[in-house]
Amino acid sequence: MTTQTMTMARALNEGLRRAMEKDKKVLLMGEDIGKLGGVFRITDGLQKDFGEDRVIDAPLAESAIVGTAVGLAIRGYRTVVEIQFDGFVYPAFDQIVSQVAKLRKRSDGVYTMGLVIRLPFQGGIGAIEHHSESPEAYFVHTAGLRVVACSTPNDAYWMIQQAVEHDDPIIFCEPKSRYWEKGEVDLDRPPNGLFDAVVRREGTDVTVVAYGAMVKTCLRAAEVAAGEGRSLEVIDARGLSPLDIDTMAQSLDKTGRLVVVQEAPPSASVGSEIAATLAERCFYALRAPATRVSAYHVPYPPSRIEDAYRPSVDRVLDAVDRVMEFDQ
Amino acid sequence: MIGDELVQLLSPEGERVEHPDYDSSLTHDEILSFYRDMVIVRRLCNESTSLQRQGQLALWAPLQGQEAAQIGAGRALAPSDFTFPSYREHGIAWTRGVPPKDMLRIFRATTTGGWDPQRYRHSLPTVVLGDQTLHAVGYAMGIQRDGAEEAVMTFFGDGASSQGDVLESFVWAASFSAPVVFVLQNNQWAISEPASLQTKIPLYHRAHGFGFPGVRVDGNDVLAMYEVARRALDRARTGGGPTLIEAYTYRMGAHTTSDDPTRYRVDAEVEVWRHRDPIERVKALLVREHGVPRATFDEIGAQAEALALQLREDVLAMDGPDPQSMFDHVYAEPHPLVDAGRRELVELGIGGRA
Numbered sequence A: 001m002t003t004q005t006m007t008m009a010r011a012l013n014e015g016l017r018r019a020m021e022k023d024k025k026v027l028l029m030g031e032d033i034g035k036l037g038g039v040f041r042i043t044d045g046l047q048k049d050f051g052e053d054r055v056i057d058a059p060l061a062e063s064a065i066v067g068t069a070v071g072l073a074i075r076g077y078r079t080v081v082e083i084q085f086d087g088f089v090y091p092a093f094d095q096i097v098s099q100v101a102k103l104r105k106r107s108d109g110v111y112t113m114g115l116v117i118r119l120p121f122q123g124g125i126g127a128i129e130h131h132s133e134s135p136e137a138y139f140v141h142t143a144g145l146r147v148v149a150c151s152t153p154n155d156a157y158w159m160i161q162q163a164v165e166h167d168d169p170i171i172f173c174e175p176k177s178r179y180w181e182k183g184e185v186d187l188d189r190p191p192n193g194l195f196d197a198v199v200r201r202e203g204t205d206v207t208v209v210a211y212g213a214m215v216k217t218c219l220r221a222a223e224v225a226a227g228e229g230r231s232l233e234v235i236d237a238r239g240l241s242p243l244d245i246d247t248m249a250q251s252l253d254k255t256g257r258l259v260v261v262q263e264a265p266p267s268a269s270v271g272s273e274i275a276a277t278l279a280e281r282c283f284y285a286l287r288a289p290a291t292r293v294s295a296y297h298v299p300y301p302p303s304r305i306e307d308a309y310r311p312s313v314d315r316v317l318d319a320v321d322r323v324m325e326f327d328q
Numbered sequence B: 001m002i003g004d005e006l007v008q009l010l011s012p013e014g015e016r017v018e019h020p021d022y023d024s025s026l027t028h029d030e031i032l033s034f035y036r037d038m039v040i041v042r043r044l045c046n047e048s049t050s051l052q053r054q055g056q057l058a059l060w061a062p063l064q065g066q067e068a069a070q071i072g073a074g075r076a077l078a079p080s081d082f083t084f085p086s087y088r089e090h091g092i093a094w095t096r097g098v099p100p101k102d103m104l105r106i107f108r109a110t111t112t113g114g115w116d117p118q119r120y121r122h123s124l125p126t127v128v129l130g131d132q133t134l135h136a137v138g139y140a141m142g143i144q145r146d147g148a149e150e151a152v153m154t155f156f157g158d159g160a161s162s163q164g165d166v167l168e169s170f171v172w173a174a175s176f177s178a179p180v181v182f183v184l185q186n187n188q189w190a191i192s193e194p195a196s197l198q199t200k201i202p203l204y205h206r207a208h209g210f211g212f213p214g215v216r217v218d219g220n221d222v223l224a225m226y227e228v229a230r231r232a233l234d235r236a237r238t239g240g241g242p243t244l245i246e247a248y249t250y251r252m253g254a255h256t257t258s259d260d261p262t263r264y265r266v267d268a269e270v271e272v273w274r275h276r277d278p279i280e281r282v283k284a285l286l287v288r289e290h291g292v293p294r295a296t297f298d299e300i301g302a303q304a305e306a307l308a309l310q311l312r313e314d315v316l317a318m319d320g321p322d323p324q325s326m327f328d329h330v331y332a333e334p335h336p337l338v339d340a341g342r343r344e345l346v347e348l349g350i351g352g353r354a
Helices: A008-022 A046-050 A062-074 A090-100 A136-140 A153-165 A214-227 A245-255 A270-281 A303-309 A313-325 B028-053 B067-075 B090-095 B100-105 B131-146 B164-175 B205-210 B222-237 B267-274 B278-290 B294-316 B323-327 B336-348
Strands: A003-007 A026-030 A055-057 A078-082 A115-121 A146-149 A170-175 A182-186 A198-201 A206-210 A232-236 A239-241 A258-261 A291-293 B082-084 B152-157 B180-186 B214-218 B243-248
Touching: A003 A008, A008 A026, A008 A046, A008 A153, A008 A170, A008 A182, A026 A062, A046 A055, A062 A078, A062 A090, A062 A115, A062 B131, A062 B164, A078 A153, A090 A115, A090 A136, A090 B131, A090 B164, A115 A153, A136 A146, A136 A170, A136 A239, A136 A270, A153 A170, A153 A182, A198 A214, A198 A245, A206 A214, A206 A245, A206 A313, A214 A232, A214 A258, A214 A313, A232 A245, A245 A258, A245 A270, A258 A270, A258 A313, A270 A291, A291 A313, B028 B067, B028 B090, B028 B100, B028 B222, B028 B278, B028 B294, B067 B090, B067 B180, B067 B222, B067 B243, B067 B278, B082 B131, B090 B100, B100 B294, B131 B152, B131 B164, B131 B180, B152 B222, B164 B180, B164 B205, B180 B222, B205 B214, B205 B243, B214 B222, B222 B243, B222 B278, B323 B336
Parallel strands: A026 A055, A026 A078, A078 A115, A115 A170, A146 A170, A206 A232, A206 A258, A258 A291, B082 B152, B152 B180, B180 B243, B214 B243
Antiparallel strands: A003 A182, A146 A239, A198 A232
16 A cells, blocks of 8 residues: 555645546646646646646636536547635536536436536635635535535545536535645545445534535544443535435434534525424434534634634534434 | 628529629529429418417417528528527428428427427527627637638527527627628518617628628528529638628518507508519529429429428427426436425326336
8 A cells, every 4th residue: 555645735736636647537727826826826827738728717797617517528538627715616606516416317317517616615714805715515506416525635635536426517515624634545446435424533422514614623522422421423424415415324224313513504405304204203212403513604704703703612612512312 | 701782693583783883693493493392381371370370389489471581591501500490491401401390399399409400501590689699709719710601590580689698699709700690581570670779780781890791692592592592601611711691571470479560550561562572583484494384383383382291290290298208308417306206196197207
């Protein structure tokens, strides 16, 4: 096994490089992704090595970035599109939900929408507004799209390659607050399927499901809880559409208690979908109400107070306390 | 680059018009075949309107008045070119070889598509205004990367010209010098809104601001449409970049069968355009210059009639779809929510192919 320690940003860069080496039809397109290497440097050096025809600096229009990637897909290309920040994806919303999501269906399977829409998402980096949002639920709600979120360098390296190879369009959510955290990457073998949920820490008292940046928050909470004699099982959902409900249900059968943690507001969210689906499916296993820990139903606040908005270790532990109070 | 005149090679009376930049290269046989195409697509369009009135179609978007704009542009295309239509391009679909019954599937609400877009190199109708212009530019960028000598043509209207996606597609096409021809059919009305609400300058002038040529053509003159489109396509295929063609025309009918144009436009205006009919002027030319006999026109009329009857028969025989087909092709790979939906319909006994 060849392993290498690297940041998530570097892992994404290496993953994209490998995808481009494997398939000449893979292109990258986005704002400032060429010479600059992207504002987060995810595409650093790729234009130099693959040329301007394959790593395309796009004029500043998100709808056009996605819309032209649709045309390239019809021509047989696979374009990995970088949306510079989560809050800039909305100008492309029409192209994503009206065209990307529907054209395979409308063409009876003739068109393959081979595109990956990379979305640096979630907050925690002290940014100004529109740079810290969690728009994943909009896309999870839309049939025809798939949505994933990575949380570790190893996943980032492999999931981006799996997403490029996949024949369905994929919204690829990258927790930007974790870009610079290091981890071990296994360069030989993917750890899991693209949409598989993964148990990050085993436990017996409460199943805690999270994705993206919240996985680490929940792992910290599990550490603290362990000190108090409580055993949390932390699951990284990874696939948001489809959800790997089986893995979550299996855990819930064991623990009987569910806390879902997300950085998005609660209304019609991924966390709501997980909680509702598991409540339907595992009713008799549940010993407490399926519980969500979310951001608040307010616009993303000024980042000086974002720590009060994003679920914290304390808020996760509060929810754990609440579900543990139901002792049957 | 900017001239105010309309490129016209054939007057409404059917007389040839001299133009400093364009000559008609068409032979007698070609002109006759263009005439035939226009007669056929008008007849099929009228049959479709009748089918809708008789409850056989959910909706129809008539092309009447725009036959020359579409047949002229469509016949200029090479088989290897690719086209991205809006939803009124039945004439373009005809020139691409799409069977008429397939054009009507979406309007009979048996599908959201209708044909294999790769087979005919003609993409599917696009109802969200202007979205297809970006697909066209992206496809053209693919052509560039393949080093192919092909072009893309995309179609939209005066209404869609206000859409951000259309203007973004102009930026992209210009910056990347993409081999794409934009055909803007200015039919004067976006449902009830006149073109003057969409623009304060002639629409073809917009191209100049984006850095590529724009040409206004008499969209009711099939000879002019063909020549202008042909030159723009050649230019695109040989690395010259994009062109905007504004086909100045008129929507003789309603926006769709759900529309009532008497609420917003006057008969006198429609009458003016009736005298500019795209088909009659070609007929006049064919008679005067080529002495085409009445029997030929009768034969073409009979062919159109037969195709219309066939279309009616095909539409009436068009069933379905099977409710369970809603789950097909949503994804390339299985998705558990789609599978669960399909299982539920099966259990409910709804649909299911024999």
